[in-house]
Amino acid sequence: MNRVSSTPPDWASLPRSTPGIAAPEAGPVYEFYRGRRVLVTGGLGFIGSNLARRLVELGADVVVVDSLAPDCGGNPFNLADMRDRLQVHIADVRDREAMDALVAGCQVVFNLAGQVSHLDSMVDPFNDLELNARGPLSLLEACRRHSPDAKVVYAGTRQCYGRPLYLPLDEAHPNRPTDVNGVNKLAGELFHLVYGTAYGLRTCSLRLTNTYGPRQLMRHSRQGFIAWFVRLAMEGRTIQVYGDGRQRRDLTYVDDVVDAFLRAGASDAADGRVFNLGGSEPIALVDLARLIVAIAGRGQVELVPWPENRRRIDVGDVYSSYAAIQQALGWQPTTPLAEGLARMIAYYRQHWQHYVP
Amino acid sequence: MNRVSSTPPDWASLPRSTPGIAAPEAGPVYEFYRGRRVLVTGGLGFIGSNLARRLVELGADVVVVDSLAPDCGGNPFNLADMRDRLQVHIADVRDREAMDALVAGCQVVFNLAGQVSHLDSMVDPFNDLELNARGPLSLLEACRRHSPDAKVVYAGTRQCYGRPLYLPLDEAHPNRPTDVNGVNKLAGELFHLVYGTAYGLRTCSLRLTNTYGPRQLMRHSRQGFIAWFVRLAMEGRTIQVYGDGRQRRDLTYVDDVVDAFLRAGASDAADGRVFNLGGSEPIALVDLARLIVAIAGRGQVELVPWPENRRRIDVGDVYSSYAAIQQALGWQPTTPLAEGLARMIAYYRQHWQHYVP
Numbered sequence: 001m002n003r004v005s006s007t008p009p010d011w012a013s014l015p016r017s018t019p020g021i022a023a024p025e026a027g028p029v030y031e032f033y034r035g036r037r038v039l040v041t042g043g044l045g046f047i048g049s050n051l052a053r054r055l056v057e058l059g060a061d062v063v064v065v066d067s068l069a070p071d072c073g074g075n076p077f078n079l080a081d082m083r084d085r086l087q088v089h090i091a092d093v094r095d096r097e098a099m100d101a102l103v104a105g106c107q108v109v110f111n112l113a114g115q116v117s118h119l120d121s122m123v124d125p126f127n128d129l130e131l132n133a134r135g136p137l138s139l140l141e142a143c144r145r146h147s148p149d150a151k152v153v154y155a156g157t158r159q160c161y162g163r164p165l166y167l168p169l170d171e172a173h174p175n176r177p178t179d180v181n182g183v184n185k186l187a188g189e190l191f192h193l194v195y196g197t198a199y200g201l202r203t204c205s206l207r208l209t210n211t212y213g214p215r216q217l218m219r220h221s222r223q224g225f226i227a228w229f230v231r232l233a234m235e236g237r238t239i240q241v242y243g244d245g246r247q248r249r250d251l252t253y254v255d256d257v258v259d260a261f262l263r264a265g266a267s268d269a270a271d272g273r274v275f276n277l278g279g280s281e282p283i284a285l286v287d288l289a290r291l292i293v294a295i296a297g298r299g300q301v302e303l304v305p306w307p308e309n310r311r312r313i314d315v316g317d318v319y320s321s322y323a324a325i326q327q328a329l330g331w332q333p334t335t336p337l338a339e340g341l342a343r344m345i346a347y348y349r350q351h352w353q354h355y356v357p
Numbered sequence: 358m359n360r361v362s363s364t365p366p367d368w369a370s371l372p373r374s375t376p377g378i379a380a381p382e383a384g385p386v387y388e389f390y391r392g393r394r395v396l397v398t399g400g401l402g403f404i405g406s407n408l409a410r411r412l413v414e415l416g417a418d419v420v421v422v423d424s425l426a427p428d429c430g431g432n433p434f435n436l437a438d439m440r441d442r443l444q445v446h447i448a449d450v451r452d453r454e455a456m457d458a459l460v461a462g463c464q465v466v467f468n469l470a471g472q473v474s475h476l477d478s479m480v481d482p483f484n485d486l487e488l489n490a491r492g493p494l495s496l497l498e499a500c501r502r503h504s505p506d507a508k509v510v511y512a513g514t515r516q517c518y519g520r521p522l523y524l525p526l527d528e529a530h531p532n533r534p535t536d537v538n539g540v541n542k543l544a545g546e547l548f549h550l551v552y553g554t555a556y557g558l559r560t561c562s563l564r565l566t567n568t569y570g571p572r573q574l575m576r577h578s579r580q581g582f583i584a585w586f587v588r589l590a591m592e593g594r595t596i597q598v599y600g601d602g603r604q605r606r607d608l609t610y611v612d613d614v615v616d617a618f619l620r621a622g623a624s625d626a627a628d629g630r631v632f633n634l635g636g637s638e639p640i641a642l643v644d645l646a647r648l649i650v651a652i653a654g655r656g657q658v659e660l661v662p663w664p665e666n667r668r669r670i671d672v673g674d675v676y677s678s679y680a681a682i683q684q685a686l687g688w689q690p691t692t693p694l695a696e697g698l699a700r701m702i703a704y705y706r707q708h709w710q711h712y713v714p
């Protein structure tokens with residue numbers, strides 16, 4: 001079997017994306033996917049579905065698997081208009097027989113299946129362990145046995161760092177997660193690296209920060225605050241921000257995240273590596289809430305005291321350095337925050353009933 | 358409920374242990390355990406049983422739980438002569454009802470249950486996940502609900518560091534385990550820290566290096582090389598050392614490890630902390646093998662090429678700095694290597710049939 005990475009592109013010379021446009025149509029990283037069989041786990045979810053759609057546009061042979069686990073981000077509507085252009089399998093990555101069949105013949109695997117709610121991980125830590133530790137391990141076992149030449153790109157999280165000892169967070173920052181989700185996501189990432197070292201699988205991980213954009217779950221508030229803020233504003237309700245609202249975050253628009261996955265999946269320079277993503281200049285949550293209200297043209301912002309269960313797992317100011325992936329893969333975020341939010345809000349205006357019950 | 362740590366001892370003033378004697382009988386750390394109810398998970402195993410025996414000597418009300426999981430270190434003989442001086446429950450820490458009952462009323466929990474074989478973790482990574490990640494999480498959930506004031510001390514491992522970037526390893530060294538066991542043991546440790554931060558449980562972890570001594574499993578070779586070397590020598594067989602045998606390790610005699618657990622369990626200064634243990638001056642494996650042969654008076658040493666499955670997960674020279682626990686808890690290893698090995702070999706001469714089938 002040929003290794004898919006035999007002709008790595010020259011990353012430093014790749015054209016930068018134009019702001020507001022997800023990625024250029026040309027360039028070796030995008031040509032790379034034409035005709036290749038690619039698996040996206042968690043592919044009916046927020047980031048997975050945006051990635052799958054982009055892969056279809058690039059001419060890849062796309063296979064999506066998603067378990068539609070309750071309260072996770074899987075939503076069949078996310079790919080409903082693409083049904084005839086890709087395969088969608090409803091299966092759990094922990095289902096050995098299903099995964100053995102699905103990974104066979106895949107040249108790139110984007111491993112995005114998982115549970116992202118920090119709060120849910122504290123309420124049911126065993127479910128989080130199943131979805132975020134056993135899940136990735138199952139996928140890796142399937143790849144080791146049935147697709148040992150595949151490239152595997154994992155969706156990690158900056159949550160593995162915990163409360164920052166310094167800012168911006170770089171990849172050398174100690175891992176001291178503050179919730180069960182952070183521990184399990186870190187374990188999932190480390191399994192990928194172990195399978196790289198021990199079995200020669202070509203694996204890497206992207207540590208995502210706060211991703212936002214179309215197709216994000218907004219049925220409930222437990223999967224990241226951005227979609228919830230957007231929903232509240234669009235409903236004309238009040239966005240409550242905890243404390244003084246000055247805690248700062250960086251945000252990445254989903255098309256930029258998709259671009260990072262595409263680059264990591266196509267490049268040998270990513271093998272065995274862990275890369276932070278990053279985004280806009282860090283913004284205070286109260287300022288973000290006000291920006292969302294301004295763009296939505298509805299809603300209002302209110303400061304409220306910290307609820308105890310959230311205060312205990314909050315991590316204060318958090319933002320990441322993306323210098324390492326910029327150097328290795330030429331990636332950088334390109335979508336200005338106001339523009340990304342405007343596109344997100346426009347999407348939900350059009351498709352509201354598919355995201356809000 | 359009173360917090361058991363209301364009168365922390367003055368650690369800096371604690372007497373040092375005398376070489377060859379496990380720990381002084383006097384001193385606040387040892388007085389601390391008199392009459393206290395203490396749970397030891399994995400208490401029929403190597404370190405657990407030595408710890409339980411010492412706790413009985415110190416007057417504690419000792420409860421041992423062990424699942425006697427196949428191929429793990431649990432051996433009923435380890436506590437057979439103590440049956441009327443402590444409680445032994447055969448149960449799995451993942452058994453919620455059993456653990457809810459067992460943790461209730463315990464003031465200190467030593468959480469040593471787990472699977473320690475690196476090779477087994479690669480053969481059956483899911484079993485390792487169950488024993489080393491779900492196991493600790495189950496114990497912590499039981500403590501959170503039924504014994505929230507208990508102190509919980511976890512048996513971590515220096516395996517979480519992976520291939521050393523520098524030596525000696527200190528606690529700030531990045532965590533990049535090279536096998537599934539290292540990932541799961543790290544997750545188990547991080548769960549303890551998360552339950553400390555999120556729920557106020559008083560938790561800490563000791564990162565053990567190569568522990569040796571009486572009551573160690575020697576039925577097979579997959580649980581650390583020291584006991585296996587000792588068995589081969591005592592049987593008059595050949596100890597095969599991989600490569601040139603110059604890879605160096607540090608070793609801790611089990612009584613010194615027990616002393617570290619006792620200090621960590623009794624001290625508020627350990628709460629939320631992770632401490633390396635350490636041992637003798639690092640010794641090359643070939644020199645260790647020769648020392649064992651000399652003390653046993655039997656066996657021989659042979660250098661052989663690396664088997665591929667072991668070479669891939671080997672980590673080269675490894676030894677740890679114990680400066681942090683020395684400063685915080687006054688602990689240091691006190692048993693010279695030759696003396697510890699002599700005591701170990703004397704023990705197995707007397708009880709051989711209970712350890713070698």
